[in-house]
Amino acid sequence: MRSPILDYLDEIIEKTAEVTGGAPADYIPELAAADPDRVAIAMCTVSGTVYAVGDAEDLFTIQSMSKPFAYGLAIEQRGLDEVLEHVGVEPSGDAFNELSLDPENGRPLNPMINAGAITTHSLMCTTDPVDRLLTLIGAMVERPVEVDEKVAASEQSEASRNLGLAYLLDAQGVLASPPQDAVSGYIRQCSTSVTVRDLALMAATLANGGVQPNTGERVLGRRTTRQVLSVMASCGMYDAAGDWFTAVGIPAKSGVAGGIIGVLPGQVGLAVFSPRLDAHGNSARGVKMMELLSEDMDLHLMDPGRPARTAVRARHTRRIGEEDATVLVLEGDLELSTIEMIVDGLVSDPPSTRQVVFDLSRVDEVRDVARRTSSNMTTKLLDEGYEVVVVDPDEVLSGFKDSRGREVTWWTPEQLADASS
């Protein structure tokens, strides 16, 4: 049985068939020669399932979509602070191939424009930076990836603009390697050969906080990944950051070979491919496909999701052993909004029994904010003379103490059942 999700992605390809405007990038001879009618979509969830339709096995060059990953690698190598000394995080209203230095400190405005990406490339590491990046990408896509040396050679022959940027960056003192090396390395980086399937896995790795969904390998730090996604959100789509963000609402990056990746943190990675470019240098059909995907699948980050519900499934008073106890049955994730509700209920309507039982059997995860707030709440309850009992069969709260280090009482579900029977 074919997944209806694949059917849906097929539909997107059909619906955008009429978007035939634009032309493949013409400044790189090898790209100009590519078949402009190819089209593909891939989606990968944070649990690692890939859905891919169209020319999903066609290889094309990653181009500027390499920038977020090179940025991630540079941060891992140098630390965020050092990278920020060389490249800013401000959106640029200029074209992607403008110098766009920050007037205050002479750094390129962000790592998504060429000047910033060349600088980032030079920061990746001292030797074999491209090999290092290929290794990183390979770990994300679960296969070895290679540079398309024909495309690289073709770009190298038209490299004056990037060389110009690189020498100016060197004059500015922000480049960490010789200009000629930085540019030839950067061009090879951009010539990494990938499929939409690969790109969807790469995007999903970002969506998953830097952990490859299938192998479970952490390939980028959680903070690094957050930084990469933040910069994609504010600076990723050339010349049209605001427009893209209001319309599509997820961090994204395009490449002049026709690819676009998009990331919904915590949920999915997306990749589309169609070589004809619009005036901004983004895949024309690719943009349209991303808009439909975002719209249909409620991906927009500024969408509120459902009105929050209580995480307290039930609160009742029950006879437990010799005395009455107040039992709160909690469920779902305990995060800011849910823990707030629990605490609010306890504060506004204090339990009338000595024992207060928190049943966490149905709780999936406890975020830091919830654990901290629970500690504080527990302190208040203990101070007022309550006994706090926790039922936590899945150990989502293991090691929990109150904010002064005092222990609570731990029961198994069976103990709770026995006690209250």
Next chain:
Amino acid sequence: MRSPILDYLDEIIEKTAEVTGGAPADYIPELAAADPDRVAIAMCTVSGTVYAVGDAEDLFTIQSMSKPFAYGLAIEQRGLDEVLEHVGVEPSGDAFNELSLDPENGRPLNPMINAGAITTHSLMCTTDPVDRLLTLIGAMVERPVEVDEKVAASEQSEASRNLGLAYLLDAQGVLASPPQDAVSGYIRQCSTSVTVRDLALMAATLANGGVQPNTGERVLGRRTTRQVLSVMASCGMYDAAGDWFTAVGIPAKSGVAGGIIGVLPGQVGLAVFSPRLDAHGNSARGVKMMELLSEDMDLHLMDPGRPARTAVRARHTRRIGEEDATVLVLEGDLELSTIEMIVDGLVSDPPSTRQVVFDLSRVDEVRDVARRTSSNMTTKLLDEGYEVVVVDPDEVLSGFKDSRGREVTWWTPEQLADASS
């Protein structure tokens, strides 16, 4: 018993006590005269509970924090398309009081800079635009709000820069009212008198998709709210949009009287207040407080949240009546990532029984993407000869049919319990 959340907010105030740099806005005499040592924080969840500490009842002028709400009102009045013809959505690298027109079409770049906000003001409506906005804000904060006429008069006496922008906008043909009216109205808009408590309720209304959390009144459309938040995310914090977004990670807006609001869609609205401004014109201590709040409470939008878990609590084969049936017990929200897992399981491991029962008793909400995908999945199951049974006591899937309009079988939980007993 005092809520530990209040204790936590008190801590934030203490921790930022050393941030004493900056000075109140000096170009508006009335603001310059304000007590610079006041400080307050308020937080309001999408369920409407407000936590407020510090000088939380002190009134101050809303200033630029009025811009998102005026933008929302203008969209409601004119429709998004007409508003976009007058004001863009692109971030500006310039200072907030620069003209910053889009070179291609002469519109102000976005509604968060003064030029765009004056234009937005002129679009709110033809008569009494300020009254209209006060009514909107009043509905959000559950009390009537007023213009601080002393501050308004003070600003009016120093209005040359805004008048200059307004006349240039008028020359450009983007202003919908006479320049003098637009500026005097805009100044009164900015002089609306609010507390951090008010601001937190306003932010929470945005976080809640435009519905006031306590009254349940829809004061802004869901799409309108999404547009407002998108623009706050990409253009809200002056001169430092990228920086803010990487560091704090939530849409926000500051005002020169010292307030800052922040919104985590679907979760909370935040407001802080401290009159001393940094070089960008943002509250210096306010920025620090927001950074700590975001960090402590995991608010960053680019954080992936927990690795997604299956929404399938259980899948078992059970004797039901005469034959075996496959029962899937679902839970939580059905959205893109969860429905994908359900479908993926059915596709990769098709049920071996004729009957397939979906138990939605523990499901909270079904998003559009999930409903649509379920329809398609159902079609496939029906086509293969399965019988699809839905148990939906809370009617989260009411009216559900397959993608060709075919009915499924509906059972109550009792029917399921009886059948399988």
Next chain:
Amino acid sequence: MRSPILDYLDEIIEKTAEVTGGAPADYIPELAAADPDRVAIAMCTVSGTVYAVGDAEDLFTIQSMSKPFAYGLAIEQRGLDEVLEHVGVEPSGDAFNELSLDPENGRPLNPMINAGAITTHSLMCTTDPVDRLLTLIGAMVERPVEVDEKVAASEQSEASRNLGLAYLLDAQGVLASPPQDAVSGYIRQCSTSVTVRDLALMAATLANGGVQPNTGERVLGRRTTRQVLSVMASCGMYDAAGDWFTAVGIPAKSGVAGGIIGVLPGQVGLAVFSPRLDAHGNSARGVKMMELLSEDMDLHLMDPGRPARTAVRARHTRRIGEEDATVLVLEGDLELSTIEMIVDGLVSDPPSTRQVVFDLSRVDEVRDVARRTSSNMTTKLLDEGYEVVVVDPDEVLSGFKDSRGREVTWWTPEQLADASS
């Protein structure tokens, strides 16, 4: 008998008849209504003769050609230093109606763009600045001039752009009067009604160092006039200062009603008129006429003129009274290049007689540099024992002494004739 100069100017009109592109300024209704086929040329020498052909008596508004004269008046009123504190002298690459403030000090870049001209207007004087300027222009054109109130009213109705600039200038603190007053005054200044004949006289007054050629009245100081012409040279022609200067080579200023004035210092003032404007806002045919006039009449300031010749008409040794004397017969103007030659001759070939006679009968004028150098030369001659005799019937060197205050011998031409006979 008609002057051949008039015939020549007629020729220019004929030769440019094919320049019919462009259109009259359309943003001022009254200007748009003007007959676009009118054409006129006038030329006025520094001796005051006016040659005018075509529609030379047609009145039109002076528009931006008023800027240099308003600048001159402001300098006379406030002093150059104070004016420079408000308006710079740097060329601007921007359009004439851009704000174009100097990023370092917030002043408008120069007085020829609108922002600088509005500022200049506000500096002219505290009361009745327009009347004052009309009086100045009247003194130049030898008739009372008036504001065309219909055009002024028409421009006042479309004044948003200039009001925008004025309010921004006020916010910047560079404006010396209220923005509304500055703009309405500036618009009336620009609506002064003139003919090409008037304009040629005005230009000739500048060419003549600020002295009206016919009346002999000094209407602008010599230094003021030099400043005005310098700014016209570097900033006068919108958007194309370099181009104009290389092609035409004289300071000039155009107005949107179709006029252009040009000034060759020390020689002539020129004015042309044709209402159709090119893309830069200059009269299209007017530019062509100016190019031909410059080319035909050798007006380009960077043309070297003829290789300089000696100012020494003759140097001979002659019996005068009892002894031989060296007689130098000088002629023409004594300026840097000529005095240098005289001195060079004396230094390299010192007189062999005790008496050295300088016959200045044919000398027209002695510039400061020549007087000073002569003083120094005389000191050297006296120190070496020579007697210096000066024959100066026209008193071009009256009061001359050597650099230590020593007297020379003065002879009349008759004494020289008698002595040498």
Next chain:
Amino acid sequence: MRSPILDYLDEIIEKTAEVTGGAPADYIPELAAADPDRVAIAMCTVSGTVYAVGDAEDLFTIQSMSKPFAYGLAIEQRGLDEVLEHVGVEPSGDAFNELSLDPENGRPLNPMINAGAITTHSLMCTTDPVDRLLTLIGAMVERPVEVDEKVAASEQSEASRNLGLAYLLDAQGVLASPPQDAVSGYIRQCSTSVTVRDLALMAATLANGGVQPNTGERVLGRRTTRQVLSVMASCGMYDAAGDWFTAVGIPAKSGVAGGIIGVLPGQVGLAVFSPRLDAHGNSARGVKMMELLSEDMDLHLMDPGRPARTAVRARHTRRIGEEDATVLVLEGDLELSTIEMIVDGLVSDPPSTRQVVFDLSRVDEVRDVARRTSSNMTTKLLDEGYEVVVVDPDEVLSGFKDSRGREVTWWTPEQLADASS
């Protein structure tokens, strides 16, 4: 006997001794090492006499003062039109080492900024451009000049900024040679070793319309020279073109080694030298020296010179042979302003005799405008029945005919004397 002009130049050095601010260029190691206290002035008239004081024989590198001469050579090689396709003539408000491309056509704004100068260098000629320029300069300074290879090597090691510009220019398609070649050639061009005496001769050659004053060799075309001077006037002094032009009033160019040249067309070339630079990169003391020289010697181009006088020395009626004749004794140069006066006199007060005699014995030169106007005037006189007699012993009007090709009567001075005796 020492020339008082030398004394005067010594005075300038003394008067500016207190200008000790600034520092030698520090970005080129060899320049930073130079003795900052050296100072020199040289002046050369269009007749070739050089006055030089101070360290006038010290060699230093020409740097940016080479730009006007390279521009002249490029125009001679390629023609002005082709050069203008590559480099514009618009002043730039940016620093000299900015790219400053014209947004409309992508050309560098002018040949005096580095981007324009590198482009100009590439246009000089296909092989050995530096040798070619050295030959040109050698012809101007009457000695072979050489590149200071130590300085060139020093600059080559810090060439990133210029290489950056060159690659970007190449990407733009305006460079006529490979970027690395253009920059290394440009650096050698700038390292040409000269003295102030050399520079004064070079400036004087420009002042003399392209003819070396002493050898009489035409080294640059007259039109080329005019173009070079025009661009020096509008774009020559970095960052301060308007300021310089209002203050000093002559075309000029500075170099970072501390030299400045200035040219007063038709009169003199000036050169000063002092290595300490101001914030604009111009010699601080050099600027002061140029200001004093301009002020003292009346060099400002916008100074009107003397009010023009009549070129008609005398007009009288005299008995010549059988009848009365009108005799006009002319003198000086016949140019626009003088011929106008002659013609004006004849038109307004037509001769009452049949014969009209023009005595040109005292006339120095007849410019084109005067010859053409005279032809037209003669036609009118002949048409009215006058006989036109010309006395022209120096043949300043040789070959003269009226505008229809009719001959006039030619007399020798003796014939005139005989006839009228």
